[in-house]
Amino acid sequence: MSGNEFDLINRYFKSQPVNRKDVVLGIGDDASVISVPENSQLVVTTDTLVAGTHFLKNTDPVKVAYKALASNLSDLAAMGAVPSWCSLALTMPKLDEVWLKGFCEGFYKLAEYYHVQLIGGDTTRGPLSLTITLQGIVPADTAIRRDGAKAGDWLYVTGNLGDSAAGLDVILSGLAPKNSTEEILVERHYYSQPRVLAGQALRSVASSSIDISDGLITDLVHILKASNVSAIVNADQLPVSEELLQFVDNPKDAAKIALCSGEEYELCFTVSESQRDKLDAVLLDTTTPITCIGKIYPGEGLRVNWKGKSIDWPLSGWVHFLKNK
Amino acid sequence: MSGNEFDLINRYFKSQPVNRKDVVLGIGDDASVISVPENSQLVVTTDTLVAGTHFLKNTDPVKVAYKALASNLSDLAAMGAVPSWCSLALTMPKLDEVWLKGFCEGFYKLAEYYHVQLIGGDTTRGPLSLTITLQGIVPADTAIRRDGAKAGDWLYVTGNLGDSAAGLDVILSGLAPKNSTEEILVERHYYSQPRVLAGQALRSVASSSIDISDGLITDLVHILKASNVSAIVNADQLPVSEELLQFVDNPKDAAKIALCSGEEYELCFTVSESQRDKLDAVLLDTTTPITCIGKIYPGEGLRVNWKGKSIDWPLSGWVHFLKNK
Known part of the structure; x- marks a missing residue:
């Protein structure tokens, strides 16, 4: 970009709406400076979206921004972290103010909701893509990891599964939604809600957790x-x-579809028998529905049952699956 | 990429050489977890390099990796921060193990030298580009900012200026270096040294600081x-x-050339009259040469003198300038 173009872009990003007290120095210097609270640990995640790979080039920039930030928020939710600051690296083929305005609208709306401050980044010329590094905090040694599940634990998920993949199926058909059902599914694909508050509430009870961004089967196997x-x-x-x-x-x-649907940001987590009674209490304020969907056992592998009997359905990933539905 | 390709890429990044004690959880979960020392502040910077914009597509990946990490290290140097952890978002059109091996070689060599641990990131398919978010720490309220220069302060730079632009001139000519002078200049373009230790040493004496990544004139104006x-x-x-x-x-x-050369990661900083005597002492251990190149005054603007008289050279940025040399 030329210097003037960059000035213009920087104006969009300097006027971001969140101003946190723990940001000592925000956008505009060689780097930003942050105060991390005592007895806390920092939780960091990074996600890249590339036009043509993760979204269609003509996708509404409001939706692109939502997806980019929501996928990072969902990663922090899985760890039980409180999202706090983010950096945005945005690469654009040319200055497109309409796109940029839409992008900022989507980005700031979600950032403001979760009180996440944009603290810096980089704007470059090139094929459309964006990388967000999101940081959050947890009280020391309370982050929920993937490696804490124990035999005997119960397996849970938040919310409903499958809507995002069904919505994507409608979008990829190239046809307008035929009815309100399809409209709702499309909306849920674009605006899946990261389970940020539920993740934080689960810190005291879950033995392990992951967000369902690649589909239940794939992520549970992790x-x-x-x-x-x-x-x-x-x-x-x-x-x-x-x-x-x-x-x-x-x-x-x-x-x-529920077994394989990705990008819906529900949490899959495990809870020991002794902690199970506390689940409803800790989740009460978050109004997050949860469902027990199975149990953890010793050994290796994953068995999927339908009414008590092992299934023989092919489950090779939700995209392929939906194509053959 | 396919799942297998990602597994392969992840193997490259999981075997990174630095293992810091303050990394509670590194690559492999939804996010990484870090302990930030007490009474410290976090310093965060992000830089993106896009093939075709910031480097030629056939540039040696060792050099691409060096440039990507060094430019971030230089930003932290300008703030006086100790570099600590980084995230890498790498987008590649296809799995290219030769490129990846070279990239890791360059990346890990520099990361190991500065004890920077790769804590996560994202690998995606798309046009070649990479974004690094580098984090470091400073004792609370000691980061050197751009906005602290005062009238009467002396203006300094580290090292020599101009070698990087001259080296780039040789590279862009498309001809092999004609002699050892040109060879050395090309080497300095590719491997400019970020002034990480000097930046930390300057925390106690400099009133402001910036790294010269866009050329002395441009950065001093900031x-x-x-x-x-x-x-x-x-x-x-x-x-x-x-x-x-x-x-x-x-x-x-x-x-x-020295006025306009970018990408050489020297520091430009200001020091008050009362702190000036301490400069040699604080920089002694870092063996960093420094030169006083001018002085700060009240008011607005920048005047460049040659032997006491204002110059009338055109200085519209080093790339344009070199083309007309």
């Missing part, structure tokens, strides 16, 4: 491998929405 | 604007190398 345990998931108990049931007509197809 | 002051720079006092003098034949041309 917990199982990191914790050296196995699991049985009861697919007939997976929480699915009324809209998903209407979309696919029968519960088994809904469960198949 | 200090002047942020501090609401003006300056006179004595171009005849700018430190230049023997090699640059040989390359351009006369001191005035060397000074022109």
Whole structure:
């Protein structure tokens, strides 16, 4: 970009709405300076979105911004962290003020909701892409990790599963949503809510946690491998929405989508028998629905049951799966 | 990338050489967890390099990695921070193990030297680019900012100026270096040393500081604007190398390049009259040469003198300048 173009872009980012007291020095110097509270640890995550890979080039920039920040918020939610500051690296082929305005609108709306301050970044010329590094804090030694699941723990998920993949299916069909059901599913694909408050509430009770960004099966396997345990998931108990049931007509197809749907930012977590009673209490204020979907066992592997019997459905990832639905 | 490709890439990044005690949880979970020392503040910077914009697509990946990390290290140096942890977002069009191996070699060599641990990031498919977010620490309220220069302060730079731009001139000519002078200048372009230790030493004496990544004139103006002051720079006092003098034949041309050369990561800083005596002592251990090149005055603007008289050279940025040399 030319110097004037950069000045213009910088004006958009300097006028960001959140001003945290712990930001000693924000945008505008060689680096930003932050005060981290005592007895806290810093939690850091990074996600990149590339046009053509993670979103279509003509996607509404409001939605691109939401997705970029929400995916990072969801990572912090899985750790039980309080999101606090972020850096944004934005690469654009040319100065496009309409796009930039939409992007800032989506970005700031979500950043303001979670009180996340943009503290810096970089703006460069090149193929459209963006990288966000989001930082948060947890009280020392309370972050929820993937490797803490133990045999005997119960397996839970927040919210409903499958809506995001069903919504994407509608979008990729290239047709406008046929009814309000499809409209709702599309909206849920674009605006999945990261479980930020639930993640923080779970710090005191969950033995492990991960966000379902790549699909339940894929992400649960990360917990199982990191914790050296196995699991049985009861697919007939997976929480699915009324809209998903209407979309696919029968519960088994809904469960198949729920097992593989990615990008919906629900949390998958484990809780020991002794902590189980506390779940409702700690989640009360967050009004987060949770569902027990299975149990952790010793050994290796993952078995998926339907009404008590092991399934023989192919589950090779939700994109491929949906294509063959 | 396919799952297998990602596994391979992750193996490269998981085997990174630095293991800091303050990294509670490194690569491999939803986010990393870090302990920040008490009474310290966090300093954060982000830089993106895009193939075709910041480096040629066929540039040796060792050099790309060096440049990416060094430019971030230089930002922290300007703040006086101790570099500590970084996240790497790498976007590649396809899995290229030769490129990746070279990149890791360059990256880890510099990261190890400064004891910087790679704590996470993202690997995605798309046009070649990379974003690094580097974090460091300073004792609370000691970061050197751009806005602290006062009328009466002396203006200094570290090292020599101009070698990087001269080296780039050789590279962009498309011809092999003609002699050892040109070889040395090319090497200095690719491997400019960030002034990390000097920056830390300057925390106790400098009133403001910036790294010269965009050229002395451009970066000094950032200090002047942020501090609401003006300056006179004595171009005849700018430190230049023997090699640059040989390359351009006369001191005035060397000074022109020194005024505008970017990407060389020297520091430009200001020191009050009362702190000036301490400079040699605080920099002693870092063996960093420094040169007084001018003085800060009240008011606005920047005047460049040659042997006491204001210059009338065009100085519209080093790239344009070199083309017209």
